[in-house]
Amino acid sequence: MSRKSERLVNLVIALLATRRSLTKAEIFRTIEGYEGSDESMERMFERDKDELRSLGVAIEVTGLDPLFDDEQGYRIKPENFVMDSKGFSAPEIAYMSLAAQLWKNASLSEPSQRALRKLSGITHSIDIGDLPAIAPLMLSAPNFLNEIIDAISERKTIEFSYLDSELQVNKRKINVYTYFARQSFWYLTGFDVDKQDLRTFRCDRIVGEIEISKKSHSYQIPQGWQNEKSVQELPENSRATLRVRIGRGSQLRNIAHTVEQEGEHDLITISYASEIDLVTLILWHLDDVEVLAPESLRLKVRASLRSLVSVHV
Amino acid sequence: MSKKVSQNQVERLLDLVPYLTSNQGVALEQVASDFHTDKSTIIDDLNTLWMCGLPGYTPLELIDLSFDTGFVTIRNAEVLSKPRKFSSLELATVIVGLHILRESIHSENPHFDLISTLLERLSSSSSVAIPQSIQSNVNAEIRSACARAVREKQNLSIRYHSYTNDLEIEREVFPFDLQIIDNHEYLESFCYQSNAARIFRLDRIKRAELLGASEFVPDNINTSESMRTFRFIVQSESRKVAETLQVDVPTDHSSRSELEASAFNDEWIVRSICSLNGAATLTAPQILRDQIKERAEKALALYA
Known part of the structure; x- marks a missing residue:
């Protein structure tokens, strides 16, 4: 050897x-x-x-x-x-080293340790002090993040098993366009080859490993794909008026446009995209929240409460 | 969890030269630990490097190493003395790492702009896939206040949204530490109001104010809360049920069999089942079934 x-x-x-x-x-x-x-x-x-x-x-x-x-x-x-190390200032080397170090024991541990090794070959190292030493987003990163990055960079199609809303496993074949982290979850967005449409997947709902095709440059990422209708977040163009008990409903108040006091309650207005998600949030608050408008939402919540009563009698 | 760094000797040798050049006199043990390997592997590497150099391979051309004292010095290795370029994946770990780092500090922190400038430069000079966005759910100012309180042993006054009880409360706490549990950040502390150890989720702290050094340093008391076991049947949307109740739902739940889980808090069980909007029905304990029924009836009365 x-x-x-x-x-x-x-x-x-x-x-x-x-x-x-x-x-x-x-x-x-x-x-x-x-x-x-x-x-x-x-x-x-x-x-x-x-x-x-x-x-x-x-x-x-x-x-x-x-x-x-x-x-x-x-x-x-x-x-x-050779790395263009002259181009980096001492604090920049320190930031890069810290960024690589933070992956220790997380998904990108292996390549980040190699990056760190290379950075340690640059003479100057300084203490940059007050920066976080832990990063929860790294801990929640999927262990196949490096494969997603490789697939996008090389334009390789990937396949994986995905849990649908009934926990059934579906094989998906995706030309990945991008990845992102929101709250504590990681997502990937790409073109679903079988469904012929753009789709976003939550990485923790992917079961097992990702398969990457060997062939690179097998697709192109269209310019301006983010503007396509199917990717945009659902427009929050529905408005609801809710009566919320004072001192309660913090989650709803956080997203309120207007708050107006009315006796022991506040009248608040909020915008929403998904009715199902809003019903979930309203039901959590039980009798601290009443839907005043729109009528369709009012009826949905009332029907849900009725059925809750009937199945728990 | 820690993955072993791939042990390709050539790669390690190429990275060893610049490392040793800028860390002259480094201890063998330190080299081994920095390269995630053992001392004998490093000695083997150094013995190999010793035979390398420019064509001719006389002492004039060979790399000159000395390590018999346990400390390594290197000479005559100019050609390899500069660190190698990042591979695209290595660069990606740095770029994504910097995004996460920047997201975790406040935009008025002087590091913020420096990191942004660096990120721009790194991203524009490479074709590696960069993340579209990285968003944390914790306010960076709150995080840094908590971190400082822990570091300086200062008391903290916080306004906290108690999620389960849907109440905003004011608490004065002595912080022990920051923790990550199930991908969420927590402040472990002693709460003066409850006179007990309490844990607060950082994304639910609405305000945090440093109160100065604490005179009283409580012991880190571990309080064990009791768990409530409950049983339920999945009716539909099993993924949502599994994620909301934080339980494993078998994929063949179609048999509508009863499942069991446990939680610290009755209120949480009641509200979670209600918010699931019929996707799961609570079957036991009866006392919580009664609560769901009574409280849903009370809410229903609003619509009478």
């Missing part, structure tokens, strides 16, 4: 240090570790190149002589290899 590591590191050093591209013949002659027949050295070199590429080391291939296009040269351009 370490003989091979040695050869690979020597290859990196030689290709980085050279000012002009090196031919294979030069590589085999000068770099320690290439031995055996021409064929076996060729095979060795191909494998080495692949391995370095998989580590993110970009080897540039160039034609050396315009008259002989079969003579190729190899080198690693320092600007493609």
Whole structure:
């Protein structure tokens, strides 16, 4: 193992240090570790190149002589290899290190520790003091977050099993467009290949692993997709008037447009998008809240209360 | 939970050189811990690196390492001495991490603008998928007041929305610590009004005011609350029921069998079942069934 590591590191050093591209013949002659027949050295070199590429080391291939296009040269351009660390101030290095550190024991732990390792190779490190040491959003991040990021970056289609509202498992096939975190949940949004429409999924309702197709660039993210109707949050264009007991209904008061006192109660108005969600919230408050308008909402709440009584008699 | 950092030796060797260059004289143990591996692996790495250098491979070209004292110094490694570029996934962890970091501090905090500028620069120079938005449900000012109170052992006056009882209450507390439980942030404290240990969810603290250093430092008392067991039947929308009542609902619940769960608080059980709007019916205990019926009737009276 370490003989091979040695050869690979020597290859990196030689290709980085050279000012002009090196031919294979030069590589085999000068770099320690290439031995055996021409064929076996060729095979060795191909494998080495692949391995370095998989580590993110970009080897540039160039034609050396315009008259002989079969003579190729190899080198690693320092600007493609080295982090532009001069561009970062000391506090910026510290922020990046802290950002990477916060993933410890959370979903992106592995790549973040590698990032941290690289950052520790930059000389200056300072204490930035008063910043949080824990981040709950990281703890709630799905363990496949790196795969989502990879899928979006590489435009790879993903497949996963998703729990529907009756906890039945459905296979979904999605071209992912974006991901986000709201409250303490993580979501992904993308084009559902089977349903031919945009959909948003809550990551904790995904069962098991995500499968990523091997093929990259298999879709495009249309410009301005966020403006499509199906993605926009439902417009909060319905208005309700509620009578709320004074000192109660904090969750409703938080979203109220107007509050007007009326004896032992306040009259409040709120906007809402989903009637079902609002009924849920109103029922939680039991007799501290009464719906005054609209009539349809009033009737729904009344019917729900009736059925609650009848099934709990 | 902690994942092992992938142990590709070449990758580690390439990262070791810049690390050692800027941390001359670092102890072997420290290197091992920073690279999440053991000391013998690092010694093996150093022995390998020793054989590396520029073509020619005479002492003039080879990397010069010394570590027999247990502390590592490196010379003659200029070509590899600068840290490598981030891979796109590594950059993503930094970018998402910075988003979360920025979200957790107040926008008037001087770090906020610096982090924003950095984020803009990192995002614009790469094609890595960045999050559309990161929103926490805790007010950054409240969080920083609580953190400061914990750090400086100051008493806190808080206005708290008691979710279950739907009441806003004023409390004076001595804070012990900030905690994360089930993805929510909590303040563990001693509450002077209740004369007992109390835990408050940060996103429900409406106001937090520092009252100065506390003269009295209470012990962190663990009070064990008693749990109430209840039984229910899922009628529909089983995912909503499972998420609201925080229980596992078997996927084949269609048999309408009775399920059991427990909670700290009767009021919470009553309100949760009501808010589920028929998706679940409480079957036991009878005393809570009665409460649901009575209180739903009382609410219904408003619509008479």
